[in-house]
Amino acid sequence: MSFCVYTFNPAAMLTENAPILPKTERSFDTKSITLTVNGKPRELNVMPWVSLLDALREYIGLTGTKKGCDHGQCGACTVLCDGKRILSCLTLATMKEGAEITTIEGIAPSDTDLHPLQKAFIENDAFQCGYCTPGQICSAIGMLQEGKAHSREEVKELMSGNLCRCGANVYIIDAIMEGIK
Amino acid sequence: MISYPFDYVRPESVEEALEHLGGDTKILAGGHSLLPTLKLRLSAPDKLVDIARIASLKKIKKDGDEIVIGGAVTHREIMDSEIIQKHLPVLSEGAAVIGDPMIRYKGTMGGSLAHADPSADWSAMVLAAGGEIVIQSKKGKRTVPATEFFTGFYSTALKDGDILIEIRFPVPEEGTKMTYQKFTQPASRFALVGCAAARLPDGSARVAFTGVADAPFRDKGVEEAVGDWSEATLEAAAQKAAEGQNINADHYASEEYRLHLAKVYCKRALLQLVN
Ligand SMILES: Cc1cc2nc3c(=O)[nH]c(=O)nc-3n(C[C@H](O)[C@H](O)[C@H](O)COP(=O)(O)OP(=O)(O)OC[C@H]3O[C@@H](n4cnc5c(N)ncnc54)[C@H](O)[C@@H]3O)c2cc1C
Ligand code: FES
Ligand code: FES
Numbered sequence: 001m002s003f004c005v006y007t008f009n010p011a012a013m014l015t016e017n018a019p020i021l022p023k024t025e026r027s028f029d030t031k032s033i034t035l036t037v038n039g040k041p042r043e044l045n046v047m048p049w050v051s052l053l054d055a056l057r058e059y060i061g062l063t064g065t066k067k068g069c070d071h072g073q074c075g076a077c078t079v080l081c082d083g084k085r086i087l088s089c090l091t092l093a094t095m096k097e098g099a100e101i102t103t104i105e106g107i108a109p110s111d112t113d114l115h116p117l118q119k120a121f122i123e124n125d126a127f128q129c130g131y132c133t134p135g136q137i138c139s140a141i142g143m144l145q146e147g148k149a150h151s152r153e154e155v156k157e158l159m160s161g162n163l164c165r166c167g168a169n170v171y172i173i174d175a176i177m178e179g180i181k
Numbered sequence: 182m183i184s185y186p187f188d189y190v191r192p193e194s195v196e197e198a199l200e201h202l203g204g205d206t207k208i209l210a211g212g213h214s215l216l217p218t219l220k221l222r223l224s225a226p227d228k229l230v231d232i233a234r235i236a237s238l239k240k241i242k243k244d245g246d247e248i249v250i251g252g253a254v255t256h257r258e259i260m261d262s263e264i265i266q267k268h269l270p271v272l273s274e275g276a277a278v279i280g281d282p283m284i285r286y287k288g289t290m291g292g293s294l295a296h297a298d299p300s301a302d303w304s305a306m307v308l309a310a311g312g313e314i315v316i317q318s319k320k321g322k323r324t325v326p327a328t329e330f331f332t333g334f335y336s337t338a339l340k341d342g343d344i345l346i347e348i349r350f351p352v353p354e355e356g357t358k359m360t361y362q363k364f365t366q367p368a369s370r371f372a373l374v375g376c377a378a379a380r381l382p383d384g385s386a387r388v389a390f391t392g393v394a395d396a397p398f399r400d401k402g403v404e405e406a407v408g409d410w411s412e413a414t415l416e417a418a419a420q421k422a423a424e425g426q427n428i429n430a431d432h433y434a435s436e437e438y439r440l441h442l443a444k445v446y447c448k449r450a451l452l453q454l455v456n
Contacts, residue, residue, distance in 0.1 A: 026186070026227070028186045028187070028188060029188070031189065047186065048186075048187055048188060048189035048229070049183040049185075049186060049187060049189075049219075051182075051183070051216075054182070070182065070220065071217045071220060072213055072216075072217060072283075072284065073368075073369070075281070075283065078283060084286050085282060085283050085286065086283055086286055086287055087213075087283045087284075087287070090212055090213050090216045090217065090287065091212065091216075091287070092189065092209075092212065092216070092229075094189050094191075094231075095189075095191075095209075095212070095231055095233065097191075139282075139283070142282070143282065146282075158282055160281045160282075160370075161280070161281025161282055161283045161284065
């Protein structure tokens with residue numbers, strides 16, 4: 001029997017499968033990569049297994065992008081990569097060599113002003129703890145650029161990759177609907 | 182966090198990628214199945230070979246009477262492709278129900294077929310559309326019909342050193358209709374049960390299921406029972422869904438419930454193809 005990541009119960013599978021032991025013999029090389037993050041070129045030396053999310057948070061110090069599940073399921077880590085919304089937890093930093101990344105820190109027009117969606121989130125009370133908010137806003141910016149969301153129903157469906165555990169969803173959709181106008 | 186170290190290479194061509202394969206190496210496409218697997222410590226390859234930027238694997242084209250989707254084309258690219266919308270609209274509609282928008286920007290059809298999750302969406306659609314999988318190794322190319330590609334639970338005809346380079350589909354004859362209907366697992370959005378069906382101009386059918394058994398399958402029993410496509414015949418045909426299959430059970434759905442869903446979604450799919 002093999003394993004299944006999402007469709008069956010991974011925890012049960014893990015106990016059935018003996019854990020794979022770490023390989024200690026080999027050494028691995030770091031990768032030198034350049035990412036343009038919020039308009040600024042960043043040279044990074046990262047091990048190949050460092051996710052884009054960890055690179056942003058731990059190497060560059062941009063902690064606005066959040067780690068919710070680290071498995072692609074919650075959307076807290078959503079950033080824009082060459083204008084498209086992607087999950088930074090399921091992306092290796094090295095995979096994005098040369099890409100332009102925009103995080104929540106990079107969306108406001110200036111240090112003293114906010115992005116219209118940031119304003120709409122505040123005005124509509126579109127968060128409680130705020131943990132999902134950076135991902136929600138980056139995802140919503142990506143969605144608005146895609147140009148496919150018009151109705152409330154469409155917005156709900158196209159924001160389905162971003163979960164809010166506080167349950168602010170109704171107000172999140174309100175805020176985004178305001179952004180569409 | 183990924184607990185085990187590995188090397189990473191990003192070759193520019195399929196030939197170069199083939200040179201890197203072998204040993205404890207894995208191909209990396211969208212990474213949206215592989216990276217979670219690594220994080221769960223269910224696999225620990227020595228090296229990942231990133232094929233996501235190989236230009237020859239990124240094309241969607243019409244090649245004579247076939248539609249060709251490259252091995253690293255993403256769900257999103259299939260959804261947006263004019264060629265697919267024109268000739269195989271079922272695939273562009275089907276792409277739109279895979280996961281969520283972020284998953285669709287990165288996940289690939291090739292990766293999904295190679296991973297062969299028993300609940301993946303593409304498998305059923307590729308089977309019902311009469312797809313063939315083109316595989317390249319150092320020894321050369323071979324073409325495997327989708328009906329022979331899925332060999333079991335997370336298992337396919339791919340061997341170590343193989344790259345899935347293309348998925349080829351016959352351009353459907355004028356008058357062909359296809360549909361994909363799924364019961365979505367509400368958290369992951371995988372297919373708890375999915376049924377893809379095609380009605381060909383000669384009145385014959387191709388019906389395939391995902392999510393029901395260890396591997397996706399074409400359902401000959403249903404296909405042979407569609408008869409004159411009257412509602413009564415289709416009802417009877419749908420009752421034959423998954424006959425003889427070893428039906429999965431897990432904490433999402435019992436065997437009985439899955440079989441029930443297979444019949445319901447089979448009927449929905451067949452009725453979609455009438456008129
Ligand atoms: C939160 C979440 C929700 C999802 N929901 C759905 C859903 O609703 N329906 C659905 O069908 N899928 C779903 N998926 C899976 C998603 O579609 C994956 O992206 C896809 O199954 C794998 O494609 P990939 O390009 O990411 O492959 P990868 O993860 O890069 O690779 C998967 C496997 O295939 C191998 N491989 C990849 N490409 C090739 C190739 N060209 N030749 C040979 N081997 C190859 C890899 O070595 C690896 O073993 C979901 C994933 C996540 C994270
Ligand atoms: S942290 Fe990336 S999706 Fe949850
Ligand atoms: S505001 Fe707390 S998770 Fe969304």
